[in-house]
Amino acid sequence: MRGDNLRLVICIWILFIHRSCFCNFVVEKNSLKVTSPESLRGTYECAIGNFGVPRYGGRLSGLVTYPKTNQNSCKNFTDDIHLISKKPGSIPVFLLADRGECYFTTKAWNAQNTGASAILVADDRPEHLITMDLPEKEETLDYLQNITIPPVLITHSLGVSLKKALESNNLVFVNLDWTEALPHPDDRVEYEFWTNSNDECGPKCDTQIDFVKSFKGFAQLLERKGYTRFTPHYITWFCPEEYVSSTKCKSQCINHGRYCAPDPEQDFSKGYEGKDVVVHNLRQACFYKVANESGKPWLWWDYVADFGARCSMKEHNFTKNCADDVIKSLGLDVKKIDECMGDPEVDAENVVLKGEQEAQIGKKGVRGDVTILPTLVINNRQYRGKLDKKPVVKAICSGFRETTEPDICLSNAIETNECLHNSGECWMDTVANLTACKDTFRGRVCECPIVEGVTFVGDGYKHCEAPRVPRCQVNNGGCWKSTKDSKNYSACIDEYTVGCKCPPGFKGDGINNCEDIDECKENRVCRCPNCKCKNTWGSYECGCNGNLLYLREHGACLSKDANSGSGWGFAWSVVLGVIAIGVVAYTFYKYRVRRYMDSEIRAIMAQYMPLDNEGEVLVFRSHGDI
Structure with a gap:
C-alpha cells in the first residue's frame, strides 16, 4: 500500500477550491551518499518517509544488508540477517527491502525489530520518488507510534545497483545526510502547523492532541523570546455549486458550501457534523488572530490544549459555550473573536477561511500543497516523520543558521557538544x-x-x-583582574607582548591569582610619631592615634585640641610661613617685574608718538615717498 488514496481525496478537495490547478504535492528529500564500493561512490536522492524519526540536522552512516529471504520485509525476521548486531558500539546496519506486498510501516517495524538502524526501501518500478505515508486504516496497527528508525525510499535503479554489489560480496557503506533537509537561512525559524479541531479521527487525532500538550512549552518559550514565528492553519474544501443544496454538503459546510470538512465519524447519522469542525477551526484561527494582535500569539497553544481537554467530542462538549469558557480563562475578548468569525450562515465569503484555502496551495517548486493532516511546514519546507516533541524539536533546531541556535537546541538532551573534546x-x-x-x-x-x-x-x-590592538583589551591578555569596593586592578602590564604581573599592592603569579599585600605588616609605611596604619585592598591608609588630625601632605599628626600649645604652635608656624612667602612674592613683583614692564612699554610707545620729555624727531623722505 502506498498511502496515496488519502492524498488523492484531499487533492480532489483542492481541485474544488481551484478548479484550474493540479495537485502540487512536493516530495521532501535528503541525500544518500555511497562511499563503498568504488564503482557506486556518489550522492543520490532519497525520499523521507512520513513516519519514523528522520534525523533532521544530522547524519547516519551504516553498512547495507539485503536479506536472502523475506526481501520485502513484510514478515518478522528470524536468523536470516547475520550482519545486524544489537551490541553497544557495533556498526549501524541499514536494511535494504523491496517495495510491495505490505505497508511501508510494516517493513520499517520488522526492520527495527531485527536491529536495523534505518530501512532503505527500493522502488519496484522506474518512476519519480514518492512519500511513504501511514496506511489509511492505521487504527488496526498499534505499533505505528513506536517506529523510531528513519525510513527512506530509493529509486529502482539505485536499488538494483546496491543488490548487485552485495551479490558480488562487496562491502556497501552508505551515509544518510539530513543536514540540508530543511533550509536554515537566518537566525529565526518560521513554521506553520496545519491541524484541525476534530478529535474523532482515531489514533492520528490522539497523536495530534498529545503532541500539542507536550510541545507547547517548547513552542511558547521560543515564541516569547523571538526565536520563532509560528502560524496555525486549517484545511477546508468546498462543494461544487450543483451539490450545494444536497444533504451532505449542508451537513459538512458553512457559508453555503464554501467551506467544508469531512464528517468526524464518517457516519452522517450520528455524532457531530463536518460543519461543526469547520466552525471550531474558524474559532481557533480567529483566536490566534486576536492573540497575535495583542502581542501574545503563544496563547494559541494554551487554547488548543485546553479546548482538547475540556471540549472534546467524546465528552459531548464540542460546543461554543465550552470554547468561550476556555477563551475567557486565557484573558481574551470573546466578542472580538466572534466578530472575526462572522456569520457562518451568510451566503458570502469569510475572510479568514478564504485566506486559509489560498494558503493550502503551495507555490510551485517551493513548499507544495498541504494535503496531509497534520503537517508541519518549517522554513517553507514540509516536515516528514513522526509527530512527536523530540523529533520536531530537532527539526526546528536544524532550521536555524549555524551558531545562531538558542541554547535549548544545544542542550545535552538535544545534541552532543563536539567542542567539549x-x-x-x-x-x-x-x-x-x-x-x-x-x-x-x-x-x-x-x-x-x-x-x-x-x-x-x-x-x-x-x-x-x-x-593590532592593545593586548590587554582582549580578554585582559589572559591575566588576572578583579574589582572590589569600586576599585579595578589588572595584572596585564604590556599592551602588545605576553606578560602578567600583579599590580603594586598585590602578589601572585599574575595569571590565576593576585593576593592583597598587607603593607601595614610588611613595610611599616606610616612612620610618623602617633601614626597608625590601616590596610585596604591593593593599598593602605595612614591615620593618627587618639584625638589627632593626620596631615597627609606632611605625614604628621596635628592635635584637634585648641589648648594644645604644640599643636597650635605648629599650625601658626604653617600660617606665618605662608604669609611670609606671599610678602616676598609681592615685593619681587612690585619692584622688579613691574619696573621691567614699565620700561618695555615706554620703549614701544616711543616708536609711534613723541613723549613729553623728548625733542622733535626729524623725518627725511626719499624721492619715492608720497
Missing part, C-alpha cells in the same frame, strides 16, 4: 582560555572568536590572532 580540533589558546570551536546543531564549526568586541582573524583551525 579537544576543542573540536579547532584553534585554542589555553592561557587566555579562548577557542575557535562553536557548537551548532548540525555539528561544530571552527570560527575565530569575538572577544569583548574584538574579532580575531585566522582560519579558525590552526591559527587565530587579535588584530
